[in-house]
Amino acid sequence: MESSEEAELCFPQLFNTSCKKRMRPHSESMLLYILLSFISFFTVVLNLLVIISISHFRQLHTPTNLLLLSLAVSDFLVGLFVMPFQILLTEPCWFLGDLVCVLYYFLPFVIVPASVVNMVLISVDRYVAICDPLHYSTRVTQRRVQICVLLCWIYSIFYSFLFLYDNLKQPGRYNSCYGECVINVTVSADLVLCFIIPISAIVILYVRVFVVAVSQARAMRSHITAVKLQRSVTVTVKKSELKAARTLGVVVAVFLMCYCPYYCVSLSGSDLMVNSSTNAFMSFLVYFNSCLNPVIYAFFYRWFRKSVKLIVTLDILQPNSCEVNML
Template identity: 45%
Template sequence: METIDYKQNISTQYCFPGNNQSCKKEVRGSPAYIFLFIVLSCISVCTVFLNLLVIISISHFKQLHTPTNLLILSLAVADFLVGLFVMPMKIMQVYDSCWYLGKLACSLTEIIIGILVLASLCNLVFIAVDRYIAISDPLLYSTRVTPLKMSVSIIMGWSFCLVYVLVFMYCNDHLYPDQMYNTCYGECIVFVKFSWTIANMIVFFLTPCSSILILYSLIFNMARHQAKAVRAAMNSHGQGTKVSNSSETKAAKTLGVVIFFYLSFWIPFYISSLTVTSLTTLSVLWTVFTWLMFINSFVNPLIYAIFYPWFRVSAKYIVTCRIFESSSSNMNLYRSH
């Protein structure tokens, strides 16, 4: 088997040639890196576009102004900002190892990344809670969950993300630029204490993952029991088996898709985080796991929005510019086709 020496494709330079303390610059210009750059750029663009469709749809059409859709809107905003801000920054670090924006921008960037990623997870948990309430108590759902209560919950969720990230950065000496430690000029590295690595795993992964697994398991069981009740009620009409199988299959598919993508994107990242003390883009494996976490923002609108019929209708109106028509906000998105 032929061995390829990738070091021959990397030319070593300096980030700031006029500075004696400058970091070495790795310009990754091999065909493999160029292909990776193109793929990641396409993912970033698609993430922005898909989540923007969700944001415009829910914001524009009055029929979509429901508590559940407010959660989807909040999730789309977080994922949209990940695609618009976080992904391009990380793409540049994949292509060029240098950080040219200084310590202040480095600190702010890590704060923003932390807030957006944690907010995305927080919204996923809220969506699971919302669906659980809707299934377990459908008659009182409209009184227990109102747009005002949901808006307050969303604000509290984003506030928690902000406070947690600020405390995290402060305790790891990265909140202020003067506190940040760099081995050379031109790098942006966050050194994480092991105690905070464990805290991150609990807050970012174990807690939301356990919550989503438990809630969707309860949802699945309740949906199965409801399907059995419908089957029993319709046995006299000869349609019970068909309705029951359809309901159980739909619930199982939804549960499977949510859990599969959530776990597949987050488990590798947090398992590897236990062995990493500095968050950099120099490790290829660490870069792959980090990007799996970011790609979750691309998949979220596919799972939580595109599967809804109203999204396909609203996306068609947006793409064809029909939303600029008079009274377009009152269009019926649930009509039968």
């Protein structure tokens, strides 16, 4: 009969080198699994609806929606691959080996930066649309957006190799015992590349958008000598611009709420255990942003609600359904 000490080891046969299990109450574990699975499921479903909508309906094939599509793909992958593996990390021990541990981290280091960079690109798109509307159609073309999306994913792959190359050379070199899944990452570089630079760009662009939108709205109200028809058209344009500004403001606020706790802990120098409940909560808060993105970007738009109705009722399977007027 094995001793109580052996029963607490991840690998009892490796008595001297095995990690000890860090057990948590059963009720806490069940609550954690249910919550994380729920978030993962809805992240996949919501972003899949965005992907189907923009891909299927031809009228939605615009440069802005192409950026939304790229964002939805990255967020969809977060829900499909990253979140389920994060659930495994909440277990007391890691049993999938050192190589799988590093490969697991490879996924979020590609997907999460891609999601963040896509948000920056969407902010740039809204900046040009609101601050320089006369040249928007010539500056923001389908071809240029496709190139930007491609560069976004290339950057994300380069980003992951930059941080994980040392870990890939010798998987498990930073584990203190068998049953751990630990990698070495330069926190300061991750903080700058994945948080400070993107959020600074988004905030600067949003402030500029807000200032321009407000100044144009004031100019519009003071321009009482304009022809009534012209003024009514102008009002419609300005309302849509202000709505875009408000939407971008929500994005900035949600992004900060989801990312700040994780990076504040990193800045404080606290060393969280990789399978601790606190670390799981911090990581899933970052990933939860991927669940909220389709709500922020898509549910604010009428065309998305209409496309969801067509998808749920299976009208999308009808001939020529891709030609339906969505606007």
